[in-house]
Amino acid sequence: MFNLPEWTYEFHGHKCPFMPIGYRMGVYAMNLLGVERSKNHEMRIFSEMGIAHPQGCLQDGLMAATGATFGKGMIEKLFYGKVAATFWYPGKGGVRIYLKNGFADSMSPHEFFKLRKKGIEPSEIPEDIRADIIKSVLEASDKELFEVTKLPAFNYNPVKGSFNKAKCEICGEYVFERYLRVKEGKKVCIPCSQHGKAEITLPRPR
Amino acid sequence: MFNLPEWTYEFHGHKCPFMPIGYRMGVYAMNLLGVERSKNHEMRIFSEMGIAHPQGCLQDGLMAATGATFGKGMIEKLFYGKVAATFWYPGKGGVRIYLKNGFADSMSPHEFFKLRKKGIEPSEIPEDIRADIIKSVLEASDKELFEVTKLPAFNYNPVKGSFNKAKCEICGEYVFERYLRVKEGKKVCIPCSQHGKAEITLPRPR
Numbered sequence: 001m002f003n004l005p006e007w008t009y010e011f012h013g014h015k016c017p018f019m020p021i022g023y024r025m026g027v028y029a030m031n032l033l034g035v036e037r038s039k040n041h042e043m044r045i046f047s048e049m050g051i052a053h054p055q056g057c058l059q060d061g062l063m064a065a066t067g068a069t070f071g072k073g074m075i076e077k078l079f080y081g082k083v084a085a086t087f088w089y090p091g092k093g094g095v096r097i098y099l100k101n102g103f104a105d106s107m108s109p110h111e112f113f114k115l116r117k118k119g120i121e122p123s124e125i126p127e128d129i130r131a132d133i134i135k136s137v138l139e140a141s142d143k144e145l146f147e148v149t150k151l152p153a154f155n156y157n158p159v160k161g162s163f164n165k166a167k168c169e170i171c172g173e174y175v176f177e178r179y180l181r182v183k184e185g186k187k188v189c190i191p192c193s194q195h196g197k198a199e200i201t202l203p204r205p206r
Numbered sequence: 207m208f209n210l211p212e213w214t215y216e217f218h219g220h221k222c223p224f225m226p227i228g229y230r231m232g233v234y235a236m237n238l239l240g241v242e243r244s245k246n247h248e249m250r251i252f253s254e255m256g257i258a259h260p261q262g263c264l265q266d267g268l269m270a271a272t273g274a275t276f277g278k279g280m281i282e283k284l285f286y287g288k289v290a291a292t293f294w295y296p297g298k299g300g301v302r303i304y305l306k307n308g309f310a311d312s313m314s315p316h317e318f319f320k321l322r323k324k325g326i327e328p329s330e331i332p333e334d335i336r337a338d339i340i341k342s343v344l345e346a347s348d349k350e351l352f353e354v355t356k357l358p359a360f361n362y363n364p365v366k367g368s369f370n371k372a373k374c375e376i377c378g379e380y381v382f383e384r385y386l387r388v389k390e391g392k393k394v395c396i397p398c399s400q401h402g403k404a405e406i407t408l409p410r411p412r
Contacts, residue, residue, distance in 0.1 A: 007213030013245045013273035022277070039219045040327035051279060052365040053382035060277025067219040070276035071228070071266025073257060080396045081371075081385025101373070104380060117369050121246035159258040163323050165287075167307070174310055176259035179287025190286045 002138045008064040012057065014123040017107065017133045021083075021145065022061025025097050028142050029087035030066060032095045032150070038067035038074065043089045044156060045075040048082040054116065055083055058099075086151065094154030098147045103140065107133065168192055208344045214270040218263065220329040223313065223339045227289075227351065228267025231303050234348050235293035236272060238301045238356070244273035244280065249295045250362060251281040254288040260322065261289055264305075292357065300360030304353045309346065313339065374398050 004023050012019045026045075030036065035043065045068045049056050059075065062085060068074035084098035107113065112133045115125050122130070137145075164177040168189035181193040210229050218225045232251075236242065241249065251274045255262050265281065268291060274280035290304040313319065318339045321331050328336070343351075370383040375392035387399040 005213075005216075007211075007216060010211075010213060011217055011270060012275060012277065013243070019277065037219070039329040050382065050385050052367040053371070053384060054367060054369055056279050057277050060275050063276065064217060069218060069266050070269065070281065071218065071225065071263050073262050075276065079385065081382035082379055082395065084379070098379060101378070101380060113369075123245040161258045161260060163260055163319075165259070172307070173288055173290070173304060174307060176256065176287035178259060179256050179285065189288065 001135075004061075004138075005064075008061065011064060012060045014121075015127075015130045015134060016057050016122040017112065017130075017137050018055045018057035019061040019064075020134055020137045021099060022058035023065045024061070024137070024142070025058070025085065025099070025146060026062045026065025026068075026087075028146055028148075029085075029095055029097055032097075032148065033087060033089045033092045035089045035092060037065070041072055041074060041158075043068040043074060043087060044158070046078055046086040046088070047075060048078045048080040048084040048086075050077060050079040050081045053081055057122075058083060059085075086154070088154060088156045094151035094156075096149040096151060098149075100145060100147050103145050107136070110136075207341075210267075210344075211270075214267065217270060218266045220327075221333075221336045221340060222263050222328040223318065223336075223343050224261045224263035225267040225270075226340055226343045227305060228264035229271045230267070230343070230348070231264070231291065231305070231352060232268045232271025232274075232293075234352055234354075235291075235301055235303055238303075238354065239293060239295045239298045241295050241298060243271070244295075247278055247280060247364075249274040249280060249293060250364070252284055252292040252294070253281060254284045254286040254290040254292075256283060256285040256287045259287055263328075264289060265291075292360070294360060294362045300357035300362075302355040302357060304355075306351060306353050309351050313342070316342075 002024060004020055008023060009015050043066050045062055047059050049059060063069045063075055086094050086096040088094040110133050111129050112125060165174050166187060168175050169186035170188045170192040175189045179190055180187045181190055183193045208230060210226055214229060215221050249272050251268055253265050255265060269275045269281055292300050292302040294300040316339050317335050318331060371380050372393060374381050374395035376394045376398035381395045385396055386393045387396055389399045
């Protein structure tokens with residue numbers, strides 16, 4: 001049976017089935033790409049999750065397994081509303097992994113999801129119900145869980161980082177240069193610029 | 207001296223000063239709001255960080271301390287390029303915390319940042335240099351580190367979640383309802399819809 005380090009549950013805040021599914025997906029992605037856990041800024045994850053639907057917990061498992069964390073800027077959402085992610089590693093190409101319909105279907109009648117649909121938060125669901133559904137995740141094989149699409153030609157060019165920063169000339173707070181704006185000739189932060197939400201920058205047509 | 211659980215460094219992937227700054231900021235926010243670590247979907251964090259600048263590591267500390275994780279959809283970026291975050295907890299209002307200019311200035315001549323600016327990844331920086339800068343973070347007082355703005359009237363209405371999903375009628379993959387689109391009368395996922403990037407939805411003017 002697959003096992004997760006105890007700290008992954010502590011990080012996540014509760015025991016549920018989708019954090020472990022994400023952890024397993026992350027480990028599987030590393031195996032498929034032939035790479036180790038990322039200490040710094042190596043693996044990038046493009047998660048197909050979105051907002052305001054369940055099963056996003058998966059992404060905490062992805063980060064915990066791979067080291068491609070939100071803080072380091074290594075995981076982003078694509079807002080497709082799917083339980084899937086594409087993993088990219090420099091020099092290794094990419095791989096997309098999707099949670100199989102069959103496995104999703106096998107889980108959905110479980111008491112855990114009946115209670116979740118009633119609005120009961122995961123930590124309030126009885127321990128034995130949660131242990132039972134997590135066991136089914138940890139006992140499944142990678143093949144039962146995941147559908148894999150290898151993307152050897154997938155490439156990605158991360159935006160180049162910069163340490164440049166300056167103080168906003170109105171509020172005095174430090175701002176990284178990319179996010180400085182100009183108002184009445186002063187270099188200012190976005191809130192002090194009072195530039196409205198409507199001022200959305202559209203890409204130049206090509 | 208402040209101390210972080212060892213697993214927080216394991217989660218993050220390397221030892222650096224900004225993950226601990228974020229952890230301390232998260233603990234301070236919980237103290238100011240009078241709340242515990244979030245097991246489920248309680249605290250929300252609006253981080254003012256953006257892309258492609260350093261110090262984002264802070265956000266891994268914020269998640270680790272508060273339980274407001276990316277996977278659970280509890281932390282988002284505002285893309286202002288500032289080392290600051292607003293913390294909201296249901297029924298408790300909000301608090302904004304900013305890393306003081308004085309503390310940022312005191313850290314910036316440190317050997318750690320000289321090496322980072324040369325492009326050396328955190329885990330490649332000698333252990334003693336990292337231990338030294340982390341010590342200065344852990345020994346500082348909350349007042350030396352943080353500037354606080356209490357926002358008792360701050361309110362936030364999270365988007366209501368839904369378990370509804372259906373299979374894309376082209377690729378057959380499950381899609382949460384919010385992200386289904388329509389193409390030639392079929393309910394399809396966003397990639398199968400082939401709707402272009404240019405089809406951006408702007409908010410209705412009010």
